[in-house]
Amino acid sequence: MLNQDEISLLQKKLPFWEHLTTTQRDALLAGAAPARFSAGQSIHCGETDCIGLLIVKTGTLRTYMTSDEGREITLYRLEGGDICILSASCVLEYIDFDVSIDAESDCELLMLGAASFARLSAENVYVELFSYRLATERFSDVMWAMQQILFMSFDKRLATFLLDESAKTGSNELHLTHEQIARYLGSAREVVSRMLKYFAKEGYITASRGTVTLADRKGLRSLL
Amino acid sequence: MLNQDEISLLQKKLPFWEHLTTTQRDALLAGAAPARFSAGQSIHCGETDCIGLLIVKTGTLRTYMTSDEGREITLYRLEGGDICILSASCVLEYIDFDVSIDAESDCELLMLGAASFARLSAENVYVELFSYRLATERFSDVMWAMQQILFMSFDKRLATFLLDESAKTGSNELHLTHEQIARYLGSAREVVSRMLKYFAKEGYITASRGTVTLADRKGLRSLL
Numbered sequence: 001m002l003n004q005d006e007i008s009l010l011q012k013k014l015p016f017w018e019h020l021t022t023t024q025r026d027a028l029l030a031g032a033a034p035a036r037f038s039a040g041q042s043i044h045c046g047e048t049d050c051i052g053l054l055i056v057k058t059g060t061l062r063t064y065m066t067s068d069e070g071r072e073i074t075l076y077r078l079e080g081g082d083i084c085i086l087s088a089s090c091v092l093e094y095i096d097f098d099v100s101i102d103a104e105s106d107c108e109l110l111m112l113g114a115a116s117f118a119r120l121s122a123e124n125v126y127v128e129l130f131s132y133r134l135a136t137e138r139f140s141d142v143m144w145a146m147q148q149i150l151f152m153s154f155d156k157r158l159a160t161f162l163l164d165e166s167a168k169t170g171s172n173e174l175h176l177t178h179e180q181i182a183r184y185l186g187s188a189r190e191v192v193s194r195m196l197k198y199f200a201k202e203g204y205i206t207a208s209r210g211t212v213t214l215a216d217r218k219g220l221r222s223l224l
Numbered sequence: 225m226l227n228q229d230e231i232s233l234l235q236k237k238l239p240f241w242e243h244l245t246t247t248q249r250d251a252l253l254a255g256a257a258p259a260r261f262s263a264g265q266s267i268h269c270g271e272t273d274c275i276g277l278l279i280v281k282t283g284t285l286r287t288y289m290t291s292d293e294g295r296e297i298t299l300y301r302l303e304g305g306d307i308c309i310l311s312a313s314c315v316l317e318y319i320d321f322d323v324s325i326d327a328e329s330d331c332e333l334l335m336l337g338a339a340s341f342a343r344l345s346a347e348n349v350y351v352e353l354f355s356y357r358l359a360t361e362r363f364s365d366v367m368w369a370m371q372q373i374l375f376m377s378f379d380k381r382l383a384t385f386l387l388d389e390s391a392k393t394g395s396n397e398l399h400l401t402h403e404q405i406a407r408y409l410g411s412a413r414e415v416v417s418r419m420l421k422y423f424a425k426e427g428y429i430t431a432s433r434g435t436v437t438l439a440d441r442k443g444l445r446s447l448l
Contacts, residue, residue, distance in 0.1 A: 065367070065371065065374075067371075067374070071374075073374055092360060093357075094357050094358075094360040094361045095360060095363070095364055097363075097367035097371075099367075125350065125353060126349065128353060129349060129352060129353045129356060132356035132357050132359070133317075133318050135359075135360040135363060136316065136319060136359040138363070139319070139321075139359060139362070139363035140318065140319055140320045142363070142366065143289070143366070144321065146289070146297075146366070146370055147289065147291075147321075150289075150291070150295075151295065186374075
């Protein structure tokens with residue numbers, strides 16, 4: 001059972017709410033439940049996995065694709081207030097690819113189970129429209145990532161990432177390992193380490209175990 | 225004015241037709257027109273360009289993204305019977321990226337002008353749903369391309385491409401320059417030339433100016 005805050009969140013986040021009949025609203029609420037995932041936990045993986053629509057209350061989800069050899073490319077991240085549709089990809093007939101989704105930090109979510117969401121989506125055109133709009137929004141995210149990965153040189157990408165992280169956390173000190181940075185950027189740890197060494201030499205950053213500190217933001221920005 | 229065949233094609237290709245009022249049908253037909261593009265001609269380029277929905281009657285459209293330095297990555301191609309939605313991206317609020325679209329061969333199209341299509345889409349939820357479904361289908365195409373570009377090694381990609389082209393044209397003789405192949409694969413001409421030289425040495429193909437001939441399909445397939 002959802003509490004009143006959770007019901008309000010659903011109503012706020014689901015623009016099709018006003019187009020639902022009372023029966024459909026009841027069905028949606030009956031199929032909804034709060035969920036928690038711990039940092040690092042896998043939420044969605046592979047085609048057979050279809051837990052449903054996820055509304056992020058707190059924490060960060062990371063969506064990525066994986067090669068046969070296990071190489072990962074981060075496509076986008078979702079945070080508080082965002083809605084994850086690819087965890088319900090089985091509901092969307094026009095999606096025929098698959099991605100993996102992990103909890104990047106501890107997460108609190110509201111989950112709309114795939115079965116009841118699929119039923120609603122088949123019954124109500126506004127629910128289906130909502131899903132495909134959301135999928136198209138993610139398409140935009142993926143195109144951005146593709147642009148970054150394929151066209152932007154790595155020094156620019158790393159500088160952009162460090163400045164973004166610093167802006168997001170409001171601190172010059174970023175608690176990130178080279179491995180983590182590599183994963184965010186869809187690159188290899190060695191490539192990150194090499195570039196951070198170069199950045200340190202230029203005086204843009206200082207690096208110690210598990211921490212990167214921005215020392216010269218202007219310098220970093222000059223790379224963009 | 226559309227002729228009867230063209231009107232039938234519209235009705236067949238637009239599943240929302242049955243949900244339109246008579247006035248909306250008239251508006252759609254009034255905003256539709258046949259169009260022709262020659263091989264190599266640009267159809268859509270940049271954010272300000274929004275000609276509308278395109279139904280391909282004959283020929284091939286190529287959709288690609290371009291880096292600041294002019295490097296191209298082919299995302300997908302559309303052929304007879306396919307519908308191009310990204311040429312109407314201005315109609316779709318949730319698309320915030322842009323691509324280029326060229327006629328790869330001489331093309332005959334049916335064009336639904338952006339202005340009238342936007343009006344219909346705002347008025348009729350089924351039209352909007354159709355657009356976002358189509359966009360999501362293209363999202364699937366792009367994810368496939370991304371998988372190929374980022375994860376598949378180049379020998380596999382080139383072999384796949386040559387076998388596909390041969391199947392499509394029904395001939396072992398492909399009239400393609402290295403430059404063209406590179407463009408299709410989002411690679412550089414030098415990379416293609418090097419790999420074709422290797423393929424020739426292995427006896428998989430023979431290459432002459434502007435032509436690649438498949439000599440050992442089994443050998444090519446063994447790379448996949």
